[in-house]
Amino acid sequence: MEGECRVAVVLPAGGCGERLGGCTPKQYCPVLGRPLISRTLEAFERVGWISDIVVVVAPESVDLMKNIIRRYGHKLVSLVEGGVTRHRSIFNGLRAFVEDHSLGPALKKPEVVIIHDAVRPFVDEETLLQVTSATRQYGAAGMVRPLVSTVIAPSSDGCLDHSLDRAKHRASEMPQAFLFDVLYKAYLQCSDYDLDFGTECLHLALAYSKTRAKLLEGPPDLWKVTYKRDLYAAESIIKDGISKHLCIITNIKEEAVQIGFRLHENLKSHIKHVKAISLSMCRTVQDMQNIFQGQCYNFVYINVTDSDLEESCKLIDLLQAAQAGASYQSVVVSVHLAFPEQSGSEMQKLSKIRELAKEVQKSDLLLYGLLINFSKEESQLEDGARQASAIITALITDRNPALTGQVMVV
Known part of the structure; x- marks a missing residue:
């Protein structure tokens, strides 16, 4: 003043x-x-x-x-x-x-x-x-x-005066x-x-x-x-207010960048403020604080590794250290890509996400899994991105604790 x-x-x-x-x-x-x-x-x-x-x-x-x-x-x-x-x-x-x-x-x-x-x-x-x-x-x-x-x-008699x-x-x-x-x-x-x-x-x-x-x-x-x-x-x-910002984080793998670009384009029509950044910009607690100080409580991480959640765990550790859930429960959607020859084993590896979700919920982080069947065919890839965007939007909007740890597949 x-x-x-x-x-x-x-x-x-x-x-x-x-x-x-x-x-x-x-x-x-x-x-x-x-x-x-x-x-x-x-x-x-x-x-x-x-x-x-x-x-x-x-x-x-x-x-x-x-x-x-x-x-x-x-x-x-x-x-x-x-x-x-x-x-x-x-x-x-x-x-x-x-x-x-x-x-x-x-x-x-x-x-x-x-x-x-x-x-x-x-x-x-x-x-x-x-x-x-x-x-x-x-x-x-x-x-x-x-x-x-x-x-x-x-x-006094109950009629209009x-x-x-x-x-x-x-x-x-x-x-x-x-x-x-x-x-x-x-x-x-x-x-x-x-x-x-x-x-x-x-x-x-x-x-x-x-x-x-x-x-x-x-x-x-x-x-x-x-x-x-x-x-x-x-x-x-409150949900409406905190669902207007989303940060998409990708590693440098070509497939992650392809999916990240398509998710970004699709999600812009559902969520008011969407930004995409590289994993290299999320290495420290200060990096994460700089991201969510602009009222961002929603994160999508596109993971192209062996789908063992290792990179997602690192990101969650940073969010916890930065107290991302101090004001409102933050949503983390861990996105994994299933290639045609690996889809069965990918789901098995992702089964551990349920236990991880229970643990991080204590820090007011809501963790969900999303498995996208990756295809090099352009129309199928775009269709998968549209379906994934609809699921991500619903998860961010509803913020349903009962669904944490679930792995959705498109």
Whole structure:
């Protein structure tokens, strides 16, 4: 951000998720193998100008949240015990900046504090920058979205009393941001009724700090996970995002180059960003980090050796060392070529891929095998490449752990 401005985040995460159903609060439900709240924390930790993240959790969830922080390496997070309502939890989170608390080190009071929901994982830096910049100008700001349904008010007998003009109203969303003193002052003055039954932080800033928040039109992906179906939608959005990049790696054998070229041409029509590189560019951990720092979590390695997975194992070792699966499960498709006189023995040699896949899945790498029957006849070679491209696209899109270790044949 331009200028010196300390920005912190408070994430209320003490809810029990009644509307989701089940016994696990929604913020701890897995999304692509990682708790939902970890996905949200990761979104904030990618923003370099955020100094602290305070997560407010129910007392019975403190140990669970500590384990999540430790397992997924969240560095900026401090824990605070929540209250019995959302507003009381947010108030506890704000107090952590001005009072001592027992669950973490003392925190420095920020100029701007962002309030967000632990179950809204798709917040991006541009949105955070907009709401923070507006807050520095107006004292408070919040994201809004158009209403998708008309709001109606029933009468005491259950009949329609009146409806609101949808064009004149907006749905309040997160994130919201405040000058810290504006929001903290409001909470110090608000009533028990506000703390127990209120839902809108922007209203508290207006009522008790006389601060009129700037309302900003937010992107459509600020919705929060409320129902079980939303977990599937969240997974689908993440899968769609991480399936747009693919790296094809080939060795220098002529057959590998031929297949690699055809796969590259076919996959470009299915996957947005496809690049092909030589194995010589993937010799070190730094090489691999340079590849996937551009959000690449999908790798196809075309192996023309004795099909004993030796070269694929070397590549996987590098990916593990580079922590390719630290954020999202990475897909590795190990492609092998079967020549007419060798097809039976090739499948037998590739049978060991199943055990290897079980082992590397512990590092969040999903390993699949693909055997292409190689032919020097141009039309058959092209047809095989098209079929292989369709399989690779499906594997990358679905990211199905149940299929790891399987060897598909075209």
